[in-house]
Amino acid sequence: MSTALSYFIIFCCVFIILTWAAYVPFRAGLLYNGTVYCMAIGGYFAALASKTWHWPFWVCIIGAIVVGAILGFIPALGFSRTSGIVTAVSSMALIFIIQSVIRNIDILGAGRGISGIPKIENLVLYSLILVLIVAVFIFRLDHSRLGRAFEAVQTDPDMAATLGVNVKIISVLGLTISSALGAVAGAIYAFNMRIIYPETFGFSLLLSVMTMLFVGGRYTQWGMFISVPLLWGINKWIPSSLAIYAQIIYGVILIVILMARPEGLVTRKMVAGVGRVFVRK
Amino acid sequence: MEQMSRILKIEELSVYYGQICAIKRINMEVFEGEIVTLIGSNGAGKSTLINTIIGLQKATKGKITFMNEDITKVSTDKVIKRGISVVPEGRGMLASMTVLENLQLGAYHKKNVIEQNLEKVYERFPILYDRRLQKAGTLSGGEQQMLAISRAIMGDPKLILLDEPSLALSPAYVDKIFKILVELKKEGMTILLSEQNAKKALQYSDRGYVLDLGETVLDGKSSDLAGNPAVRSAYLGAD
Amino acid sequence: MESFIAQVINGLATGSIYALIVLGMNLLVLVRDIVHQGYAHIIMITMAAGWITLNTSGGNIAMAIAVMVVVGVLVTMATEPLFRPLCKRGAQLETIVLAMSVGIILTEFMSQFVNSGGNFAFPASMRGGGITLTFGLIRLSLANIIALISAVVVALVLLWFMHKTQQGRAIRAMAQNLRVAKMLGIPFGMTGMIGFGIAGFLAAIIAILIIMTIGTCGPSLGDTFAVKSVILMLFAGMGNLKGGLLSALFMGLIEAMALAYLPGSWTQAIFYGVIMLVIIWKPNGLFGTAK
Numbered sequence: 001m002s003t004a005l006s007y008f009i010i011f012c013c014v015f016i017i018l019t020w021a022a023y024v025p026f027r028a029g030l031l032y033n034g035t036v037y038c039m040a041i042g043g044y045f046a047a048l049a050s051k052t053w054h055w056p057f058w059v060c061i062i063g064a065i066v067v068g069a070i071l072g073f074i075p076a077l078g079f080s081r082t083s084g085i086v087t088a089v090s091s092m093a094l095i096f097i098i099q100s101v102i103r104n105i106d107i108l109g110a111g112r113g114i115s116g117i118p119k120i121e122n123l124v125l126y127s128l129i130l131v132l133i134v135a136v137f138i139f140r141l142d143h144s145r146l147g148r149a150f151e152a153v154q155t156d157p158d159m160a161a162t163l164g165v166n167v168k169i170i171s172v173l174g175l176t177i178s179s180a181l182g183a184v185a186g187a188i189y190a191f192n193m194r195i196i197y198p199e200t201f202g203f204s205l206l207l208s209v210m211t212m213l214f215v216g217g218r219y220t221q222w223g224m225f226i227s228v229p230l231l232w233g234i235n236k237w238i239p240s241s242l243a244i245y246a247q248i249i250y251g252v253i254l255i256v257i258l259m260a261r262p263e264g265l266v267t268r269k270m271v272a273g274v275g276r277v278f279v280r281k
Numbered sequence: 282m283e284q285m286s287r288i289l290k291i292e293e294l295s296v297y298y299g300q301i302c303a304i305k306r307i308n309m310e311v312f313e314g315e316i317v318t319l320i321g322s323n324g325a326g327k328s329t330l331i332n333t334i335i336g337l338q339k340a341t342k343g344k345i346t347f348m349n350e351d352i353t354k355v356s357t358d359k360v361i362k363r364g365i366s367v368v369p370e371g372r373g374m375l376a377s378m379t380v381l382e383n384l385q386l387g388a389y390h391k392k393n394v395i396e397q398n399l400e401k402v403y404e405r406f407p408i409l410y411d412r413r414l415q416k417a418g419t420l421s422g423g424e425q426q427m428l429a430i431s432r433a434i435m436g437d438p439k440l441i442l443l444d445e446p447s448l449a450l451s452p453a454y455v456d457k458i459f460k461i462l463v464e465l466k467k468e469g470m471t472i473l474l475s476e477q478n479a480k481k482a483l484q485y486s487d488r489g490y491v492l493d494l495g496e497t498v499l500d501g502k503s504s505d506l507a508g509n510p511a512v513r514s515a516y517l518g519a520d
Numbered sequence: 521m522e523s524f525i526a527q528v529i530n531g532l533a534t535g536s537i538y539a540l541i542v543l544g545m546n547l548l549v550l551v552r553d554i555v556h557q558g559y560a561h562i563i564m565i566t567m568a569a570g571w572i573t574l575n576t577s578g579g580n581i582a583m584a585i586a587v588m589v590v591v592g593v594l595v596t597m598a599t600e601p602l603f604r605p606l607c608k609r610g611a612q613l614e615t616i617v618l619a620m621s622v623g624i625i626l627t628e629f630m631s632q633f634v635n636s637g638g639n640f641a642f643p644a645s646m647r648g649g650g651i652t653l654t655f656g657l658i659r660l661s662l663a664n665i666i667a668l669i670s671a672v673v674v675a676l677v678l679l680w681f682m683h684k685t686q687q688g689r690a691i692r693a694m695a696q697n698l699r700v701a702k703m704l705g706i707p708f709g710m711t712g713m714i715g716f717g718i719a720g721f722l723a724a725i726i727a728i729l730i731i732m733t734i735g736t737c738g739p740s741l742g743d744t745f746a747v748k749s750v751i752l753m754l755f756a757g758m759g760n761l762k763g764g765l766l767s768a769l770f771m772g773l774i775e776a777m778a779l780a781y782l783p784g785s786w787t788q789a790i791f792y793g794v795i796m797l798v799i800i801w802k803p804n805g806l807f808g809t810a811k
Contacts, residue, residue, distance in 0.1 A: 031613040078800035085555055085758070088616050089750050090799045093792040096747065100789035203743055207624045210617050245632065251625035258618050259605050337702060361705025373700040375693050377810075382689050389705045392686055432704075 006124045008236075010192045012228050013127035014185045017134050019212045019224040021181035024138065026218050027147070028174035029154035030087050034075060035182045035209055037094035040201035042068045042183025043190040044102065047114040050191070052107075057120050057191070061130070064187040065180045072179020079175060080168040083157065095202065102198040113197035120191045127188050134181060138221045141177075150174065204247055211254045217264025220271045227265060285312040287349075288440050288471050289334070294343030296326075296333050296495075303329040304495045306343070311440065311473050316466050318482040318503065319475040320516055321492035327475035328370055330492070331442050335367055336360045348439065362390040366438035370445045372429040376418030380409055380428055383417050387435030394437055402431040405461075423454035430461060434470070441465070443474035447481060459485040479516035483507040491516070522657040527776050533664040533733050535772020536671030537726060541749040542756070542764040543675060544722045549759040550695035550810060551715030552607050554615040557750050558599060558622030559723065561742030565626050566592040566727040568634045568737060571642060581646060589724040596720030600712060623746055631739040639738030642731045663732040674725055675765055678718075682761060691715050695759055695810045755795050757805025767806065 018039060025032035042064040049055040049063055075094060079087045102108050109115075120126065141147050152160035153170050161167050190196050212231055216223025231250065235243045242249075257264065289311040296304040304326045311317050319327045332338040334345055336357040345353045352360050361367070366387070375383050384402060388395045403410035406427050412420060417428060426446060433441050443462075447455040455478065462472055463485055476482035483489055483503040491499040491512060499506065506512050541560060548556045569591040573584040599622055606614050631637035651662040682688035690711050693701040702708060730737070752771055756763035778787045798806065 031616060075796075078796070081800050082803040085612055085616065086754055086799060086803050088613055089555060089754050090796050092747055093751055093796045096792045097789050097796075100786070100792075104785050104789070203620075204624060207620055210620065214614075214617060245628065247628040248625050248632075251621035251628070254621040255602055255618060255625075258614055259602060262606070262609070262611065262614065335703065337699075356707070357702045358705045358707035358710075361703070366705075367703040369700055369703050373697065373703060375696050375700060377696060378689070378692060382692075385686065386689055386693055386701075386704050386706070389686065389690060436705075 007192065008233065009124050010127045010188065011232055013131045014189045014192065015208070015212055015228045015232055016131055016224045017181055017188070018185035018209050019216065019228060020134060020138055020221065021178045021185060022209050022213045023218060023221060023224070024141070024178045024181065025171075025174045026213070027142070027150040027154055028170050029084075029157060030079075030171060030174060031084075032079075032091050032175055032178055033088060033206055034072070034091040034094045034175070035178060036201050036206045037075075037091075037098045038068050038072050038179040038182025039186035039189065039205070040098045040102065040198070041071050041179075042186025043196050043201070044108055044114070044186075045183065046187035046190045047117045047196055048108070050118050051114065051116060054118075057126060060191075061184060061187050064183040068183020068186070069176050069180040072182070073172070073176045076172045076175035076179070080171045092206075095206065099198045099201060111198065113195060114190075115195040117190055117194040117196075119194065123188075123191055127192075130184060130188065134184070135221070142221060146173075207247070207250060207254075211250045214254055214264055215257050217266035219263060219268045220266055222271055223264050223266035285314060287311070288313050288347065289473065290344075290346040291330075291334075292344045292346070294330075294333065294345065295341045296329055296338060297341045302495055304333065307492075307495075307497050309490055309497070309500075311471060313471055314466060314469055315488060316462060316472045316474070316486040318479075318486040318489040319473070319492055320477075320479045320482060320489055320506075320512070321475070322477065322516075324494075325492040326495040327492055328444055329495075331367070331444050331473075331475060334360075334442065335365060361436075364437075364439035366433040366436055366441050368426075368429045368433045368441065368443040368446060370448065372422075372425045374417040374420075374425050374429065377416055379414050380417050380420070381413040383428055383432050384409070384413075384435055387432035389436065391436045395435070398435050398437065402435065406431060422450055423457070426450060426454070426458055427461070430458070430465075434465065438470070440471045440473065443472065445475055445477065447476060447478045455481055479512070480507075523780075525658050526660060527780050528773065529660050529668070530664055531773040531776025532769060533668045533772070534776060535769040536668050536675075537729055537733065538745075538749060538752060538772055539765045539768035540671055540674060540722060540726045540729070541745055542753050542768045543678060543761060544719045544726070545749055545753050546759055546761050546764050546810075547678075547691070547715055547719045547722070549753070550691050551712045552600070552603055552615075553612060553695070553698075554603050554607065555612075555619060555750055555753070555758075556599070556603075556622075557616070557619040557746040558626065558742075559596070559619075559719065560744075560746035560749055561623040561626035562592065562595050562599070562720070563723045563727050563730065563745065564630060564737060564739075564742040565595060566724055567731060567741070568630060570727060570731065571640055571737065572634070574643065574646070579643060579645065584646075585724075585728065588727055589721065592722075592724030592727065593717055593720035596723055597713060597716045600716045604712075623742055627739050627742050630742075634739075637739055639736050641736045646731050647733075647735050667729045667733045670725070671729060674722070678722070679761060681718075687711070687714060692810070751792070751795050751799070754799050754805060757807045757809045759810025760805060760807045763805065763807025 018035060021035045021038065022032060045064045045067045046060045049060045055063065103111050149165045149170055152163060152165050153167055157167050212224060212227045215231065216227030234246055234249060287310055291307055291309040294304060294307045319330065321327050329338055333340050336355055340353050344351060347363060347365065384399060385395055388398060408424060409428060409431060420428060446458050459481055466472060483506055486503045489503045489506045490497050499509065499512065545556055545559050548554055548559065566588050570584045570588040573587040577583050602618060603615055606618060647663050652659050653662055682692060690706045694706060694711055752768050753764055756767040
C-alpha cells in the first residue's frame with residue numbers, strides 16, 4: 001500500500017472517531033467544543049507513553065482512553081451545571097487552556113512539540129479495528145436504554161427530567177464518553193504524524209470536526225463515513241491551485257449545509273430506509 | 282349616521298398544521314363598533330384564528346379582508362400597521378421592560394400619538410401612571426391585563442383582538458375588564474375577543490360565533506346564543 | 521506607583537476595546553439571539569480594508585475611515601441572511617458553528633489575500649502621532665486616552681439609543697419575547713437589519729480604536745478577540761449590555777496587571793480558567809441574561 005494512501009486512510013479513521021466524539025454529546029443536546037482538547041490530551045499521552053515509557057500500541061490506546069476520560073470528566077462535572085449555548089462557548093476555552101498548559105510543561109516539549117514518536121507497523125489495520133470497535137460501541141449505545149435517555153434529553157431536557165431521566169448525569173456521561181473517544185483519535189493521530197505540536201489542536205481543527213459532523217448529518221452515526229473522506233480528501237479532489245483555500249471551502253460548505261440542509265447529508269429517514277431494505281432481504 | 286361598515290371579513294378560511302386541521306372553512310364578519318365573541322373550548326381553534334388574522338399563522342385556504350383590503354398574505358407587522366392590535370393570550374408582557382416602555386411600544390407604528398395617548402391611558406388607569414417606571418413583570422395579574430389592553434389602544438387601532446382576556450383573573454377583575462371593553466366600544470372601537478368564559482363574554486358582547494373543532498357551529502346575537510339550549514348545555518353549564 | 525497608574529490607564533484602554541466588541545456582540549444577541557464570534561473577524565477585515573485604502577490612496581486618512589465604515593456595515597449586514605434560516609427554527613447551537621465558520625473564512629481570506637498573510641502596521645499618523653502626555657512622572661500615550669474616552673462616549677450613546685428611542689426599545693422587546701414583539705407590529709427582518717447595521721458601524725469604530733491603540737493587524741487578530749469577547753459576554757450574561765461593559769473594562773484591567781506583574785506564559789491558562797469557573801458557578805452570567 002502506498003504511503004499516501006495509508007496516510008489518507010488513517011486520517012479518515014482519526015477524523016471519523018473524532019467526529020463521533022462530537023456526535024455523542026450532540027445526542028444529549030450539547031454542542032461540545034472540547035473534543036479538540038481531548039484529542040490533544042490523547043495525542044500527548046500516547047506520544048509520551050510510547051516514546052518515553054516505551055509502552056506498546058494497545059496499552060497506549062487504553063491509557064489514552066483512561067486519561068482522556070478522567071481529564072474529560074472533570075470539566076464535564078462543571079458543564080453539568082450549564083446548558084446549550086453556555087456549554088458550547090465555554091468549552092472553547094478548554095482549547096486555549098490546554099494549548100497554554102502544554103506550552104508551559106517542558107516534558108511535553110513546550111512550544112517545540114514532541115517528535116520521534118515510535119513508528120507502528122500495521123497502523124492502518126489497527127486504526128480500522130479501532131473505528132470498528134467504536135462504531136459497534138456507539139451503535140449499541142444509541143440503541144440502548146441509555147441512548148433513548150440521551151435522545152429524550154436532546155429533544156427536550158425539561159420533558160426528559162419529568163420522565164425521570166437525570167439530565168445532569170446524562171450530560172456528564174455524554175461528555176466523558178466524548179472525551180475518551182477524542183483521546184483515542186488523538187493517540188492515532190500522534191502515531192500517524194509521529195510529531196505533534198500544541199498549535200495543531202486549535203480552531204481550524206475544531207472547524208474541521210464541526211464541518212464533518214454537520215455535513216455528514218449529526219442525527220445518525222453513519223454520516224461521518226461519507227463526510228470525512230469527502231472533506232478530508234478535498235485537497236485531492238480539487239485542483240491544487242485551489243487547495244490552499246481548503247479552509248475557506250470548508251467554511252462555505254458548512255454555511256451552505258446549515259442554511260439549506262440542516263440535518264446534514266445522511267438523515268435519520270435515509271438510515272431507516274436503508275435498514276428496511278436489509279430487513280426485507 | 283351612515284350604516285355600520287364592515288371592518289373584518291373572513292371567507293372560507295382553513296388552516297392546517299401539516300395534516301391536522303385546526304380551522305375548517307370559517308366564515309365571519311365584524312362590523313364597526315361591535316364587540317364580537319369567539320366561544321369555544323380549548324383546542325377549538327380560537328387562538329389559531331386570531332393568529333391567522335394577524336399573519337402569525339399562514340392560512341392554507343380562504344381570504345381575510347380588513348377595511349376592504351385583502352390581508353391574507355400580509356406579514357404581521359404590516360397587518361398591525363394597518364390598524365389591528367392584539368392583546369395576546371397570557372397578556373404578553375415584556376416583563377423586564379418598564380410599564381412606560383410597554384405602552385410606548387404599543388404605538389410602534391404611530392410615534393406621533395404616543396404623548397396624547399399616554400395621557401388618555403393614565404387618565405383611565407391612574408395605577409399605570411403610578412407604576413410607569415416599574416418593570417411590567419412586577420404588576421399583578423389584573424394590572425398586567427389593564428396594561429396589555431392599554432398597550433393595545435396606544436396606537437389608535439381600528440380593531441382590537443383579545444385572546445382569552447379573562448384567563449387566570451379573579452372574578453372581580455373579569456367584570457372590570459369587560460366593562461373596560463364596553464367603554465372602549467362606546468368610544469367607537471371594534472373588538473373581537475376569544476373566550477372560554479362564555480357566560481361573561483355573551484353578557485357583554487353584541488354577537489358571537491361558537492367554534493368547535495375548528496368549525497363554526499353556531500352564530501348570532503349574543504342574547505340569542507345565551508338562550509340557545511345547545512350553547513347553554515355545552516358552554517354555560519347548569520347555572 | 522506611577523507605572524501602576526499608567527498600567528491602569530492602558531488596561532482600561534484595552535478593556536474599552538473589549539467592552540465595545542462585547543457591546544456589538546450583545547446587540548446581535550438581542551436582535552437575533554445568536555452568538556456571533558465572526559464579529560471580531562469582521563473588525564479585522566475592516567482594519568485590513570482601512571490599511572489597503574491608506575496604501576492605495578497615499579495615506580488619505582479620511583478616505584480610509586470612510587471605507588472602513590462602509591466595509592464594517594456592509595460585511596456585518598451581509599452575515600445576517602446566513603443566520604436567518606437557523607433563527608427561524610430556533611436552532612441556537614447551530615448558529616455558533618455558523619459564526620465560527622464565518623470567522624474562519626474571514627481569517628483565511630486575510631492570510632491568503634491581504635499582505636500575503638503577514639502582519640501589517642498602520643502609520644503613526646493614524647495613531648495619534650505617537651504623542652505621549654506627561655503628568656508629573658506618569659507618561660501616557662495620547663492614542664490610549666483618546667481611545668478610552670471615545671469608547672465611553674460610544675457606549676453611552678448606544679445605551680441611550682437602546683433605552684430612549686423607539687427603535688432601541690423594539691430591539692430589546694424582540695430579545696425578550698419575539699412573539700409578543702411581532703404582535704406589537706415590530707418587523708422581524710427590518711429591526712434585525714437595523715441591529716446588524718448598528719453593530720457594523722460599531723465594528724468600524726472599534727477597528728479605528730484598535731488601530732490607535734495597538735496599531736498592527738494580522739490574520740490572527742480575529743481569533744484573539746473573538747473567543748475572549750464571546751467568553752466575556754457569557755461571563756457577564758448574554759445580552760446584558762451594561763454588565764458586558766463593566767466586565768470587559770474590568771477584564772482589560774486585570775489583563776494589564778497580569779501582563780505586568782505575573783510570569784507571562786501562564787496568563788492565558790489562568791485567564792480562561794478563572795472565567796470558566798465563574799461561568800460554571802453562575803451559568804447565567806454575573807449580571808444575568810437579557811431574558
